[in-house]
Amino acid sequence: MAECSVSELENIANKLRLHVVEMTYAASSGHPGGSMSSAELLSVLYFRSMRHDPSNPAMPDRDRFILSKGHAAPILYSALAESGYFPKEDLLTLRKMGSKLQGHPVRGKVPGVEMSTGSLGQGLSMACGIALAGKMDGRPYRTFCLLGDGELQSGQNWEAAMFAHQYGLSNLIAFVDRNRLQITGNTEDAVGLDPLPEKWRAFGWNVQIIDGHNVRQIIDAIDKASRSRKSPSVIIMNTVKGKGVSFMENNAGFHGRACKPDEYEQAVKELKEMIH
Amino acid sequence: MDLASRRDDVVVLDADLAGSTKTSDFKKVAPERFVEVGIAEQNMIGIAAGLAASGKVAFASTFGVFASGRCWEQIRLAVAYPRLNVKIVATHCGISVGEDGASHQALEDMAIMRALPNMVVISPADAYEAYAATMAIADYDGPVYMRMGRAEFPTIMPEDAVFEIGKARVLREGSDVTLIGCGQMVSSCMKAAEVLAAKGVSAEVVNMATVKPLDSAAVEASVRRTGCCVTAEEHSVIGGLGSAVAECLCRTSCVPLEMVGTKDTFGESGSPAELLSKYGLTAEDIVAAAERSIARKGRA
Numbered sequence: 001m002a003e004c005s006v007s008e009l010e011n012i013a014n015k016l017r018l019h020v021v022e023m024t025y026a027a028s029s030g031h032p033g034g035s036m037s038s039a040e041l042l043s044v045l046y047f048r049s050m051r052h053d054p055s056n057p058a059m060p061d062r063d064r065f066i067l068s069k070g071h072a073a074p075i076l077y078s079a080l081a082e083s084g085y086f087p088k089e090d091l092l093t094l095r096k097m098g099s100k101l102q103g104h105p106v107r108g109k110v111p112g113v114e115m116s117t118g119s120l121g122q123g124l125s126m127a128c129g130i131a132l133a134g135k136m137d138g139r140p141y142r143t144f145c146l147l148g149d150g151e152l153q154s155g156q157n158w159e160a161a162m163f164a165h166q167y168g169l170s171n172l173i174a175f176v177d178r179n180r181l182q183i184t185g186n187t188e189d190a191v192g193l194d195p196l197p198e199k200w201r202a203f204g205w206n207v208q209i210i211d212g213h214n215v216r217q218i219i220d221a222i223d224k225a226s227r228s229r230k231s232p233s234v235i236i237m238n239t240v241k242g243k244g245v246s247f248m249e250n251n252a253g254f255h256g257r258a259c260k261p262d263e264y265e266q267a268v269k270e271l272k273e274m275i276h
Numbered sequence: 277m278d279l280a281s282r283r284d285d286v287v288v289l290d291a292d293l294a295g296s297t298k299t300s301d302f303k304k305v306a307p308e309r310f311v312e313v314g315i316a317e318q319n320m321i322g323i324a325a326g327l328a329a330s331g332k333v334a335f336a337s338t339f340g341v342f343a344s345g346r347c348w349e350q351i352r353l354a355v356a357y358p359r360l361n362v363k364i365v366a367t368h369c370g371i372s373v374g375e376d377g378a379s380h381q382a383l384e385d386m387a388i389m390r391a392l393p394n395m396v397v398i399s400p401a402d403a404y405e406a407y408a409a410t411m412a413i414a415d416y417d418g419p420v421y422m423r424m425g426r427a428e429f430p431t432i433m434p435e436d437a438v439f440e441i442g443k444a445r446v447l448r449e450g451s452d453v454t455l456i457g458c459g460q461m462v463s464s465c466m467k468a469a470e471v472l473a474a475k476g477v478s479a480e481v482v483n484m485a486t487v488k489p490l491d492s493a494a495v496e497a498s499v500r501r502t503g504c505c506v507t508a509e510e511h512s513v514i515g516g517l518g519s520a521v522a523e524c525l526c527r528t529s530c531v532p533l534e535m536v537g538t539k540d541t542f543g544e545s546g547s548p549a550e551l552l553s554k555y556g557l558t559a560e561d562i563v564a565a566a567e568r569s570i571a572r573k574g575r576a
Contacts, residue, residue: 107329107358115329116358119349125319126354129326129334132311136287137330156350159319166314 004047009215011276012082013043017244018271019078019091024258027095030103033254035075037179037212037239038146042079044218045144054084057111061141064114064130068123069148069177070104071256077101077110085112121154123147124174128160131172131232142226145174150182153191158203164232165204172232173225174205177212179241181252200234212237245270278407279335280306283414287327289313289320291338297367299337317346321362325354328361333414336362340369340382340423344389355419356392363413363420364389369399370510371538371555372427372460372548381543382423387515389421390488396441397488398422399509399517401462402431405485408439416441425510427548429460433483442486444494450480453566454498454505458484458517461508461536461557468508468562479566487517492524499525504532504569508562510552513537532572534565 004012016039024030046052050063067076074094081088086100093099100109104118115126127145134141147157164172178196180187187193200207206228210217218237225233241255242248245267248259259267279286280302289311294300303310311327313320317338324334337343343366344351355362369382389397398413398420400406406424413420420441432447447462448469457465462483469479480498484491499505505525507518518535525533538555552558 107360115325116353119353122318122322122350122354125322125350126326126329128319129323129328130330131326132323133327133330133332136308136332156316156318156322159314159316160322163313163316163319163323167311 006215009043009047010040012047013039013215014244014271014274016042016075016078016082018268018275019082020074021245021259021264021267021271023074023077023091023094025264026092028258029095030074030258031071031256032074032258033181033241033248033251034069034148034177034179035072036243036245036248037241038072038075038177039243040213040215041146041175041218041237042075044215044222046079046083048219049222050144051141054112057085061139063141064127064143066115066123066127066130066143066145067105067117068145069120069151070117070123072146073101073103073105076105076113080110080112086110120148120151121156124157124160127172127174128164128169131164131169132167134171135167135169141171143172145172147174147176149176149178149180149193150187150190152176152193161200161203161205168230169232170228170230173222174232174234176234176236177239178236179239181241181250181255183252183255185252196236204231206231206233207236208233209236209238212239213243244274279410279414280309282411283333285331285333286414287311287332287334289324289334289336291315291317291320291342293338297337297365317342318350321347321350322354324362325360334362335365337365337367339380340366340385341380344382344385344421348388352392356394359394359418361417361419363422366421366423368426369423370425370460371543371551371557372425372510374427374548374551375545377545378542383512383538383543384515385423386487386509386511386517387519390515390520394419395488396420396486398441398486399459400424400485401457401459401483402429402433404431404435404437405433405439408437409485412439412441423459425460427460430463432463432466439485442489442491444486444491445483446480446494446498447483448479448481450478451501452478453570454480454482454502455508455562455566456482456484456495456505456517456521457508458487459510461510464557464559464562465508467559468566471559471563472566477566477570484517487520490520490524492528495521495524496528499529499531504573506534506536506562506565506569508536510557511537512540514540532569534569536561536565
């Protein structure tokens with residue numbers, strides 16, 4: 001795949017956002033907020049950083065992506081469709097009876113979906129297993145895992161974090177979508193995660209903190225993490241939930257609901273103005 | 277261990293109990309394929325799923341209570357739902373775990389594992405069958421839960437027996453009552469059949485090592501001959517072998533069924549023999565259940 005420029009990747013991120021708004025609107029449900037906060041990351045992964053082949057999803061040495069925050073399925077499906085794993089028209093079947101695009105991702109049902117997720121706190125363990133297999137077999141692939149920040153309240157993540165350090169899984173790169181909002185509101189008002197970088201450092205991980213909407217920073221952080229030869233890496237991305245649509249930004253209400261008709265018109269208008 | 281040499285894609289995961297579950301034997305011969313995850317069963321299942329998704333046959337082993345209950349939802353999402361090639365090998369199941377007490381006695385594991393779609397549930401009768409079943413599940417592509425006990429029980433299966441998933445074996449033919457057992461209770465069924473024979477009762481003994489998918493044809497064929505049935509398991513009567521057989525019989529041949537198992541209760545500390553006796557899991561209990569079952573024949 002030809003390497004996309006920064007401005008192209010920014011444009012793709014907004015296209016993915018538009019898909020998210022359209023598909024959740026068509027489904028009258030779904031999770032747009034946490035999908036839109038990770039749009040730039042998915043754009044960078046699927047259109048620049050990851051070695052993958054949409055026409056051959058089972059390519060042995062493909063880089064793997066695990067969406068631990070499975071409720072952000074719309075952004076993953078959008079990236080898969082936009083990069084050619086399946087037709088973009090299928091996106092509007094999200095959450096509908098008989099669709100391969102289930103509410104949360106299912107391995108074996110959608111080309112490009114590596115693992116079934118949706119129950120939070122489990123993706124990093126799965127990613128550890130995939131990365132460990134890569135090490136055992138001397139395979140060159142990298143394993144990427146996107147975590148929500150609220151999800152880190154679940155203890156299994158920290159079991160996996162300890163494990164990844166113990167086994168030197170330098171081929172594992174995790175991202176935290178640090179949008180600071182979960183269903184009930186601010187993560188720090190629920191069970192706080194700060195100081196988050198220190199936690200990961202204490203678990204033996206390489207830690208980078210970036211602006212998760214800055215494509216250049218995402219590219220550079222992935223490149224740097226990929227050079228690690230000893231330790232797993234985590235990239236904490238400071239992001240805005242609902243990013244890209246004025247009234248959805250930092251609005252916990254859009255964690256788990258789609259736009260209403262008037263909101264939809266406005267959201268599509270705002271996003272289309274940014275897409276060229 | 278033969279498993280290591282039989283298949284080079286087998287990986288064994290352990291949660292700090294390798295000495296007790298005997299996975300340490302695998303570690304000796306194939307340390308590069310042995311993964312210690314520490315006391316973290318939920319993580320172990322996720323890692324096993326990731327390994328399986330990368331072409332490995334992942335055997336995850338720990339005590340039954342933890343292997344089934346601690347990480348049930350992880351098994352559901354990461355293993356059963358995507359039908360990944362993970363084998364959960366649970367040791368120290370049943371009340372004969374003994375002195376450790378109720379916290380360590382898995383009496384509900386088959387119920388919660390059986391409820392998962394795509395999951396095969398196996399409870400071998402003895403060490404020989406456990407060996408054969410281990411080789412069989414390694415070659416089977418899909419999720420399996422295999423439960424084993426801890427206490428010494430007599431071996432009753434032939435040493436060279438081949439294990440076929442989903443196939444029951446008639447160990448002794450009879451005409452008055454069918455005794456269906458799994459796990460260690462199969463040997464107790466054999467003993468019970470001897471006692472019954474001395475009383476002039478002809479008991480058929482069926483080893484139902486695969487609890488799911490249940491060999492319904494074997495159950496039906498046997499009760500057609502005998503007209504009544506007893507199930508025996510070192511497990512709660514809720515949700516295990518007894519329930520599986522009841523589910524089968526109510527669809528096909530409504531014959532009397534008596535269940536030997538724990539009666540909706542936790543265990544406690546004690547010697548295996550004391551506990552089996554107190555909780556109604558001895559050969560004598562199977563004999564009594566057989567007599568009750570026979571007495572109900574012909575009554576509604």
